Amino acid sequence: MSLQLGDTVPDFTQASSMGEISFHEWIGDSWAILFSHPADYTPVCTTELGAVARLKSEFEKRNVKVIALSVDDVESHQGWIKDINETQNTTVNYPILADGDRKVSDLYGMIHPNSLATLTVRSVFIIDPAKKLRLTLTYPASTGRNFAEILRVIDSLQLTDNYQVATPVNWKDGEDCVIVPSIKDPAELKQKFPKGYTEVKSYLRMTPQPNR
Ligand code: BEZ
Numbered sequence: 001m002s003l004q005l006g007d008t009v010p011d012f013t014q015a016s017s018m019g020e021i022s023f024h025e026w027i028g029d030s031w032a033i034l035f036s037h038p039a040d041y042t043p044v045c046t047t048e049l050g051a052v053a054r055l056k057s058e059f060e061k062r063n064v065k066v067i068a069l070s071v072d073d074v075e076s077h078q079g080w081i082k083d084i085n086e087t088q089n090t091t092v093n094y095p096i097l098a099d100g101d102r103k104v105s106d107l108y109g110m111i112h113p114n115s116l117a118t119l120t121v122r123s124v125f126i127i128d129p130a131k132k133l134r135l136t137l138t139y140p141a142s143t144g145r146n147f148a149e150i151l152r153v154i155d156s157l158q159l160t161d162n163y164q165v166a167t168p169v170n171w172k173d174g175e176d177c178v179i180v181p182s183i184k185d186p187a188e189l190k191q192k193f194p195k196g197y198t199e200v201k202s203y204l205r206m207t208p209q210p211n212r
Contacts, residue, residue, distance in 0.1 A: 016095035036120040050088025069097040
């Protein structure tokens with residue numbers, strides 16, 4: 001069965017462009033984004049990996065480690081990283097797993113044979129410090145992902161974990177949030193949301209973003 005939200009993600013040890021990685025140990029107390037791409041030396045992937053490198057400070061601010069994967073080997077990754085650095089005005093500053101034996105791709109269901117026979121599709125896994133799966137995305141090979149959206153989801157997940165708010169449609173950092181339905185006690189509402197809240201309906205309570 002495929003991985004589901006809330007599952008503990010599978011651990012593995014695999015080679016990477018920065019040496020062997022034991023995944024759970026590598027995550028440590030951070031959040032993690034594991035993302036796969038179809039192959040080295042491909043155009044869309046080149047732009048994606050460059051964009052992720054340029055977002056380094058955004059990931060660090062959120063205590064997130066990033067790690068890419070493709071089914072090519074370490075030597076291929078090393079050569080391709082030089083091209084990414086050269087063409088995308090950046091320095092790739094995170095590991096790329098070399099999953100030549102498909103160990104990780106199979107564990108995480110990253111190969112969708114009816115789409116791409118032996119290559120990984122564009123999967124994204126957001127994993128929290130408890131190693132629980134918090135988001136999955138699957139994009140086709142021909143569509144580059146939007147990493148601003150992935151950062152937005154991290155912000156939303158961390159707000160939920162830290163402040164018991166959810167985020168409404170098209171929410172952007174700084175906008176009002178939704179109080180989770182499980183909080184009903186007026187004293188608790190007052191204590192947890194000192195900026196106040198607006199009750200649009202009994203089940204729809206909006207509050208200013210708590211960490212702003
Ligand atoms: C790319 O990364 O550019 C790509 C890879 C596989 C199929 C189509 C595009």
